[in-house]
Amino acid sequence: MPQHSPHELPEGDPFGADALPYGVFTTPGAPDHPRIGVRYGAYVLDAATATAERGSAYADLLDQPVLNPLMAAGRPVWQAVRAEIRGMLDDGTLPGGHAHPLDEVTLHLPFEVADYVDFYASEHHATNAGRIFRPNGQALPPNWKHLPIGYHGRAGTVVVSGTDVVRPQGQRKAPDEELPSFGPSRRLDIEAEVGFVVGTPAPARTPVPLDAFRDHVFGVCLVNDWSARDIQSWEYVPLGPFLGKSFATSVSAWITPLEAFDAARVAPPARDFPLLPYLDDSSAPEPGGIDIRLEVRINGEVVSRPPFSAMYWTAAQQLAHMTVNGASLRTGDFYASGTVSGPESDQLGCLLEITAGKGPFLADGDEVVITAWAPGRGGARIGLGEVAGRVLPAGGR
Amino acid sequence: MPQHSPHELPEGDPFGADALPYGVFTTPGAPDHPRIGVRYGAYVLDAATATAERGSAYADLLDQPVLNPLMAAGRPVWQAVRAEIRGMLDDGTLPGGHAHPLDEVTLHLPFEVADYVDFYASEHHATNAGRIFRPNGQALPPNWKHLPIGYHGRAGTVVVSGTDVVRPQGQRKAPDEELPSFGPSRRLDIEAEVGFVVGTPAPARTPVPLDAFRDHVFGVCLVNDWSARDIQSWEYVPLGPFLGKSFATSVSAWITPLEAFDAARVAPPARDFPLLPYLDDSSAPEPGGIDIRLEVRINGEVVSRPPFSAMYWTAAQQLAHMTVNGASLRTGDFYASGTVSGPESDQLGCLLEITAGKGPFLADGDEVVITAWAPGRGGARIGLGEVAGRVLPAGGR
Numbered sequence: 001m002p003q004h005s006p007h008e009l010p011e012g013d014p015f016g017a018d019a020l021p022y023g024v025f026t027t028p029g030a031p032d033h034p035r036i037g038v039r040y041g042a043y044v045l046d047a048a049t050a051t052a053e054r055g056s057a058y059a060d061l062l063d064q065p066v067l068n069p070l071m072a073a074g075r076p077v078w079q080a081v082r083a084e085i086r087g088m089l090d091d092g093t094l095p096g097g098h099a100h101p102l103d104e105v106t107l108h109l110p111f112e113v114a115d116y117v118d119f120y121a122s123e124h125h126a127t128n129a130g131r132i133f134r135p136n137g138q139a140l141p142p143n144w145k146h147l148p149i150g151y152h153g154r155a156g157t158v159v160v161s162g163t164d165v166v167r168p169q170g171q172r173k174a175p176d177e178e179l180p181s182f183g184p185s186r187r188l189d190i191e192a193e194v195g196f197v198v199g200t201p202a203p204a205r206t207p208v209p210l211d212a213f214r215d216h217v218f219g220v221c222l223v224n225d226w227s228a229r230d231i232q233s234w235e236y237v238p239l240g241p242f243l244g245k246s247f248a249t250s251v252s253a254w255i256t257p258l259e260a261f262d263a264a265r266v267a268p269p270a271r272d273f274p275l276l277p278y279l280d281d282s283s284a285p286e287p288g289g290i291d292i293r294l295e296v297r298i299n300g301e302v303v304s305r306p307p308f309s310a311m312y313w314t315a316a317q318q319l320a321h322m323t324v325n326g327a328s329l330r331t332g333d334f335y336a337s338g339t340v341s342g343p344e345s346d347q348l349g350c351l352l353e354i355t356a357g358k359g360p361f362l363a364d365g366d367e368v369v370i371t372a373w374a375p376g377r378g379g380a381r382i383g384l385g386e387v388a389g390r391v392l393p394a395g396g397r
Numbered sequence: 398m399p400q401h402s403p404h405e406l407p408e409g410d411p412f413g414a415d416a417l418p419y420g421v422f423t424t425p426g427a428p429d430h431p432r433i434g435v436r437y438g439a440y441v442l443d444a445a446t447a448t449a450e451r452g453s454a455y456a457d458l459l460d461q462p463v464l465n466p467l468m469a470a471g472r473p474v475w476q477a478v479r480a481e482i483r484g485m486l487d488d489g490t491l492p493g494g495h496a497h498p499l500d501e502v503t504l505h506l507p508f509e510v511a512d513y514v515d516f517y518a519s520e521h522h523a524t525n526a527g528r529i530f531r532p533n534g535q536a537l538p539p540n541w542k543h544l545p546i547g548y549h550g551r552a553g554t555v556v557v558s559g560t561d562v563v564r565p566q567g568q569r570k571a572p573d574e575e576l577p578s579f580g581p582s583r584r585l586d587i588e589a590e591v592g593f594v595v596g597t598p599a600p601a602r603t604p605v606p607l608d609a610f611r612d613h614v615f616g617v618c619l620v621n622d623w624s625a626r627d628i629q630s631w632e633y634v635p636l637g638p639f640l641g642k643s644f645a646t647s648v649s650a651w652i653t654p655l656e657a658f659d660a661a662r663v664a665p666p667a668r669d670f671p672l673l674p675y676l677d678d679s680s681a682p683e684p685g686g687i688d689i690r691l692e693v694r695i696n697g698e699v700v701s702r703p704p705f706s707a708m709y710w711t712a713a714q715q716l717a718h719m720t721v722n723g724a725s726l727r728t729g730d731f732y733a734s735g736t737v738s739g740p741e742s743d744q745l746g747c748l749l750e751i752t753a754g755k756g757p758f759l760a761d762g763d764e765v766v767i768t769a770w771a772p773g774r775g776g777a778r779i780g781l782g783e784v785a786g787r788v789l790p791a792g793g794r
Contacts (some may be wrong), residue, residue: 033701114553120636141635143634146568146577147577151636168723170722171543193512204554204645235546236635237635238531238637240633240637246719248723276577296519325625327640327643368767378433
């Protein structure tokens with residue numbers, strides 16, 4: 001238990017009144033009543049009961065087992081609910097009777113995932129991975145700087161932070177082996193990513209332009225896109241990753257409203273090619289990058305500090321690309337940035353890159369924790385919820 | 398209107414008592430009450446009211462706007478419901494008061510799609526497509542005969558037969574062009590496929606062995622996996638198809654129970670490599686192939702008759718592969734076979750193959766209809782519902 005009372009936010013805590021991420025929690029006393037909470041410091045504000053007590057029009061939207069109804073309500077409602085929650089914290093304290101210490105609640109997968117798409121937006125990662133996967137080919141494929149490459153992942157195996165991840169089994173073939181063999185992955189890896197959750201849907205045939213990004217994206221989370229490199233490298237030509245990824249994708253329990261990152265907007269890297277109009281953000285009114293600073297720890301040791309600001313493709317560009325062919329968006333659609341890697345050797349977002357393809361990769365029992373923060377107003381930090389997971393041996397249930 | 402009464406099934410009609418596919422329909426008189434129907438000849442039996450009248454224990458499962466609750470109920474229930482429906486038809490007639498002529502109802506997407514996976518299981522298609530997409534490489538990748546290659550598609554854009562398909566726009570780059578351009582696809586294609594719908598879920602870390610296929614797969618449908626070849630060929634390296642496919646995937650309105658194909662089981666082609674145990678069906682008690690005979694018509698003209706019996710990988714192998722890494726299955730998971738192509742020039746399942754990559758591809762206004770049947774008991778035919786769609790010009794809403 002923290003030493004301070006719910007009525008004080010510790011100095012420098014990144015979960016202050018400018019962060020206020022949403023999650024879904026239960027208490028030991030009501031394990032069958034999942035509902036929406038808002039993180040404040042080391043506490044969870046029960047948003048359902050706190051708003052109901054005040055007779056808020058949004059109390060029903062918050063007394064829900066997933067964020068989807070709130071996300072579907074649209075940006076004006078998101079803004080109104082956030083203002084109402086902030087109003088409760090005006091004196092810097094949590095409203096009495098509605099706060100639970102974080103370590104006394106259970107956090108659940110905060111939204112029902114519709115479609116899950118994973119991008120590949122870091123030039124550093126794509127170049128490094130390309131060299132390792134295709135040593136005799138071009139590291140960066142010719143399309144890479146013209147469009148944000150992405151693919152659909154498995155929505156049904158997205159799990160919340162804290163869920164153990166069992167080492168997957170499957171077909172593996174090392175380059176020097178003649179035939180594939182079956183067994184536990186020998187090259188289990190992480191991918192530190194940032195995820196974006198769609199709230200407002202878009203019907204078919206209505207591409208989402210760059211400047212409508214804020215109307216559709218509800219919030220931001222952290223992602224660990226677990227990857228079995230040996231399964232992936234054997235299976236992925238020509239239709240892309242499948243079983244090397246589909247066993248589990250972990251997301252943080254907290255979804256931080258997009259608005260919380262207003263002070264962290266930064267220009268993306270200079271573009272090497274002029275972009276087609278639907279992707280051209282060179283004259284956008286606000287910069288498309290976000291200065292989110294990730295930290296990856298394995299068994300408590302920091303192995304990397306990947307900078308999200310270095311991503312070549314922005315989340316707005318990814319959304320515009322994903323819908324430009326007329327594909328609809330649903331509430332709960334979820335897309336991840338791809339591995340976040342920066343230019344420096346201590347900024348790489350996966351072990352494939354960190355170890356130059358040689359390993360070691362994850363061992364059974366390893367615990368991976370990814371955390372992040374972004375600059376807020378007046379020197380404050382905006383925290384993102386961590387995404388954590390432990391590797392269990394293959395074959396276990 | 399058909400000339401015969403609901404009390405007679407025309408001679409040779411493939412939708413007799415051994416087919417009985419399920420769908421979801423509304424009538425003009427009750428457009429807000431979608432419910433489950435069973436096709437019999439040119440009629441829809443209102444399964445909800447017909448079972449309710451008899452006091453069936455399953456009436457509630459059938460008075461639903463999607464098949465998912467019935468699919469989730471498991472194989473013993475599927476068998477019991479089918480037996481009950483067949484019992485109503487014992488004298489070869491439909492129960493009075495519960496039959497609607499097919500052309501007087503509206504058919505809806507029959508199930509809520511969880512995850513959608515598309516495979517690549519025809520050796521003929523994979524070889525032909527490989528030659529066209531990778532003229533300087535190996536046509537069939539080295540992994541192809543060791544595992545059923547597949548990838549996740551977009552579940553949110555699966556549409557029911559009859560839905561118009563708007564020509565997608567996107568980035569296209571012909572091999573002789575230096576830079577990509579933006580515009581409507583110039584190479585819009587079809588892919589004639591057979592789809593399998595999962596009923597009984599499987600928790601994470603419980604791979605579905607070959608012999609549990611029947612316990613999990615509820616039924617079979619036809620699929621048109623619309624494909625924009627120019628968008629696809631520019632985007633698909635290295636992470637697979639994305640926008641070239643994600644604008645629309647059409648499925649038939651009717652899901653035929655797996656059991657209806659018992660008389661159509663055939664051995665798959667001889668395998669060129671021994672398969673790893675989880676895929677080895679050489680000593681399976683029942684053959685894994687299904688003799689479904691497809692027919693593809695464009696604007697009324699037959700362009701191909703692809704044989705599903707020629708598929709190298711079976712649906713049971715695909716399910717075993719999809720779950721061998723520990724990925725869970727959900728009710729509504731849906732997987733398609735990949736383009737069905739046979740060895741002959743009149744058995745190719747897409748225009749890419751039919752025209753050897755040269756086109757012509759689909760023109761605006763073209764109507765594509767895929768139908769199929771399989772051998773049933775005593776020389777009868779088991780019909781599958783058609784999957785039809787018309788191409789609308791790009792940019793329309």
